[in-house]
Amino acid sequence: MKETIYSIPINESFEITDGQCPVCRLHRRLTEDTLEYVLGAAMMEPDVRQRTNALGFCPEHLAALMQKQKRLPLALLLETHFKALTESEKRLFDASTCYVCDRVGGFLKAYYGNILYLWRGEESFRRKWNAQTFLCRPHTAALAAAARDELSKKEAPAFLASLREKSIASLSRMTESLEIFIRSFDHRFAGEDLGEHKQAVQNAAAFLCGAK
Ligand SMILES: [Zn+2]
Ligand SMILES: [Zn+2]
Structure with missing residues (x-):
């Protein structure tokens, strides 16, 4: 069929x-x-x-x-x-x-x-x-x-x-991840382990760009 x-x-x-x-x-x-x-x-x-x-x-x-x-x-x-x-x-x-x-x-x-x-x-x-x-x-x-x-x-x-x-x-997860990533640039949070949020921008790009 x-x-x-x-x-x-x-x-x-x-x-x-x-x-x-x-x-x-x-x-x-x-x-x-x-x-x-x-x-x-x-x-x-x-x-x-x-x-x-x-x-x-x-x-x-x-x-x-x-x-x-x-x-x-x-x-x-x-x-x-x-x-x-x-x-x-x-x-x-x-x-x-x-x-x-x-x-x-x-x-x-x-x-x-x-x-x-x-x-x-x-x-x-x-x-x-x-x-x-x-x-x-x-x-x-x-x-x-x-x-x-x-x-x-x-x-x-x-x-x-x-x-x-x-x-x-996905948007809610990625937004939270971006917020945590952005916050890590604030000196008050320096040294905090980002864990999976290290990939926040890459994950956002994967959402927007797809297979490319
Ligand atoms: Zn896709
Ligand atoms: Zn082509």
């Missing part, structure tokens, strides 16, 4: 309860798979090459591709991409496209639909969902938009309420 095609990776990610965003985990995995794909099997796929030629790569993903140290496949991809840029002013003047962003975004959209499908229909997934304490803001926003589109008027409010509940709890 179309709606459950990605239920294995989704269930695997939601089984982990380490306080990190389960959708970021999926997002990172998709990105890694796509980077490997681009420099490997996709080289021989004319359809994919047409897409990489047309879309190119954003700075972030080009840097990630460079890090893979596979210079020959990357050179081949860039050579034909440059030909495509030479041939099209429209492409040349649009630096916003990226094959990796596009492919990962397409999969993620399907994942959001699958997450909602599992949440709606599978008690065991609902338990995993409820056990997640943290979802980053970009994925919270994306799931909220998907819920408004794909869930019925009757189901959407319950899903949105659970998203909101997770966000409010």
Whole structure:
């Protein structure tokens, strides 16, 4: 069934309860798979090459591709991409496209639909969902938009309420953590052990930026 095609990776990610965003985990995995794909099997796929030629790569993903140290496949991809840029002013003047962003975004959209499908229909997934304490803001926003589109008027409010509940709890925890971190710069509290609050700014950034 179309709606459950990605239920294995989704269930695997939601089984982990380490306080990190389960959708970021999926997002990172998709990105890694796509980077490997681009420099490997996709080289021989004319359809994919047409897409990489047309879309190119954003700075972030080009840097990630460079890090893979596979210079020959990357050179081949860039050579034909440059030909495509030479041939099209429209492409040349649009630096916003990226094959990796596009492919990962397409999969993620399907994942959001699958997450909602599992949440709606599978008690065991609902338990995993409820056990997640943290979802980053970009994925919270994306799931909220998907819920408004794909869930019925009757189901959407319950899903949105659970998203909101997770966000409010995270915001409250992170705000307290930031306050303790800020207070540590006051000389009256110097030397106090910050413990987990040492990570206050990193945790806030993880909430705001997600998988990036
Ligand atoms: Zn996330
Ligand atoms: Zn990109």
